[in-house]
Amino acid sequence: MLTTKIVVVGAGSASFGLNTLGALMRSARLRGSHLALVDQNTQTLGVIERLALRLNQEWDAQMRITTHAHHQDALPGADFVVSAIEVPPREQLWRQDFQIPLKFGLRQPYAENGGPGGWAHAARNLGPVLQIAHDMETACPDAWFINFTNPMMRICDAVARYSTIKVVGLCHQIQAGYGMVGYCLAEELDIRVPPGEIATHADPRFWPNLKKVAKQAMEKIDIKAAGLNHFTWMLDVRDKASGADLYPLFRERWDLMDPSFEPLTRKVFADFGVFPIPGDEHLCEYLPWMSDAAARPWEKFDLSLYDWEAAEVRRGEGHAEIERMGRGIAPVAPLLEADSEGALEVIENLSRAGNHYHLAVNIPNEGYILNLPQKAIVEVPAVFSGLGARGMGVGALPVAVAELCRREIVVVQLGVDAVVQGDRQKALQSLLFSPGITDLHQAEQILDAYLTEYRPYLPTFWE
Template sequence: MTTITVIGAGSASFGENTLSALMRSNKLKGATLRLVDRNPHSLDIVHRLANRLNTEWDSGLTITAHAHHKDALDGTDFVVSAIEVGPREELWKSDFEIPLKYGVRQPYAENGGPGGFAHAARNVKPVLEIVRDMEQECPNAWFINFTNPMVRVCDLVNRHSKIKAVGLCHQIYAGYGMVGVALANDLGIEVPDGLEGMHADVMQHPLQQRVKQQVIPLIDIRAAGTNHFTWILSIRDKRTGEDLYPLLRERFFDLDESFEPLTRRIFQDFGIFPVPGDTHLCEYLPWMSDPITKPWEAFHIRLYDWDLMAGLRDFSLDRLNEMANGTMTVEGLLESDSEGALEMIENIAFAGNHYHLAANLPNQGQISNLPLGATVETPVHVDGAGVHPVHVGALPEPIAELCRRELMVAQLCVDAAVEGSYEKALHCLLLDPVITDMHTARNILDDYLKTYREHLPQFWK
């Protein structure tokens, strides 16, 4: 029977989404689920919740809990990784604030810019430890990655291990949301009052979901590029087959200019629609950090609310604890989304045939004008033989050039963190579109390495 190991199982988002989806699967009855987390409190909550679901939903799983991944890898078929060196919000805020001392104001600081370097470098060591142990204990298993920065983590596994990896992200649905708003009258979609955009916001999330739930059954979007930096290649009406791109080019510019203004400008200037929404799109563009023109103000780029989201994370874990204790209903978990993990596992393990809108794999020519071997995001087909990219052809050359630069920055970051190479880390920052001064790049790097010495010991050998 199928064995699934989930590393980082104590995260609240895993309990809300992937765990409950796995527990609902009829195909996985009789499978073994191994939960791994180094935080004993979080692991205990998710383990107890899993046991409750296993009983009440008659899931038929054998469930075990482990403090270290090495105890849960022997003979496993799938490793789902949702790890994050924490505390996530506190470190992310620090990644943003350190470059401010040197005059660099990043637009978001999560997966691109200097913050993307620090974020990825911290996660390299634990991810590499996992896949090295997989090579010994379960060399044929699939590594299903949810950890950000997605491109850099997948690149690490693809180029520095022998393990098969696929990276999953839900950002494609931001594209569906924006198209749904623009074509609302044409498709018969009700846009809720108060919807401002696709940025991460507690109050906006339910409004965004209402639009996405209406539009996903109606249209098919094919997009490709790099994670959080993909581009819509085609949009078609599922009922008629009609090409909706010409209509989008007309309708999107009828929207209020305050709705995703950076997306609007990029669409206008390049003629192709970016998927991720402004707060992710801004990380990979070379025009978003100028201290004189302050484009983050002109385009109303919102920073992540680190303090609020840290509090929400604690609240969500408390909520899962109440479910685990039996004092709160679990009915809300019946409709949760697996974020793609279940689709990968079921269709590989049971020789299914599934089309998935977006997944990250090494480029085997699926995007013909991006470097071979680099981690790219396209639609994929999933079956008993694995995960297979859909070949989409070439991106428009200006867009491909933006992606190529980001891919080179990502590879330099990964190699620097694996080797402990100061030189490659410096090159990573010098080539990053956020950095415009050579001395500044070195100052930021030195500060990061000093501040995060505990997390980045390889640079201090």
């Protein structure tokens, strides 16, 4: 029997770990493979191990299950390393990433992936991620690194430019685009819109309805989007049944919708002529017009912050549910529908020479987007097969959109270089190019505060 060794780093995650485990273990094509679960938190690792053993037995997955407190013990012979690690405590640090710049007059719209908060978030995670990549160079040099850790583009850029490991980043945010287009064209496409509010906002109460609309839309339409992670743009949308170009109809119907629906997306679509895919509260991180204290755009566009306290509560509830499943108290049938956000499909088709088309993949640009820099991490549709990951060539982005993306690429690469090299000047330059920064001294104050607050996580700057 052909076996595949899959290492899951961060396996104890209440969301990522659970869904990845369920998806991999239900796969008939991966039956009998070696699943190595890694988590530094031995308590959550033990909980996910009990569940894995239950699934292995009840689903007859015939997998070899091993657990490891350190990734080095799991890597030898690996074919795939799936990672969604986060330096803890996640929500507390994210809150600080937002609050520190406030002291110097900068209110970021979200502070997770773009702007100064995106730099701080990446800076903490780059060291642990690159350690995994460098250990892979010795233990499993031909393995694929499948990344889910945010900021996606910065993490993938570091692995691609500072290691020899093949990297692909997976993100489900394109589903927000399908949800918005499906909602707009619900009548034409015969999509059932559930009662209640529809939005791409960070509040989880919106997610179930958006997902229901997106799922129906994905069966009826095809969207080609490209750009950067959380900053992609709809280049084409077609009816799967007829092949008809739906972009003209979409523009017409979008203009007739309630203007309070995704107002930032609406404004950017109107001004740039291309529909942005990720939804308001991811899109806002990459735009330089979202932090003005006088204009208060976060109020104008109804941009809400992430609820850090609620997220901590949900994580605890998730771990409790995993424990109930592992002990046989809760049913595991829902995991038959678990979505690994593409990890399963990537592993199955790379390891078994399939042909899987994926809607959105983060990989180094090899001519896929003609007017963005070569080797920069871009998000494009791609095919996974025995040849590896091959992006779809989408041509050139509209000039203005490409310029926004190029600026973010400079921010990302300077920021990554700064952390790897311990170069304060490059870190400062990265912040100076960041959306929201309008003052030279403000950027320096924010950087110094970040470097001081996060000193234990940023050893290269203090060596």
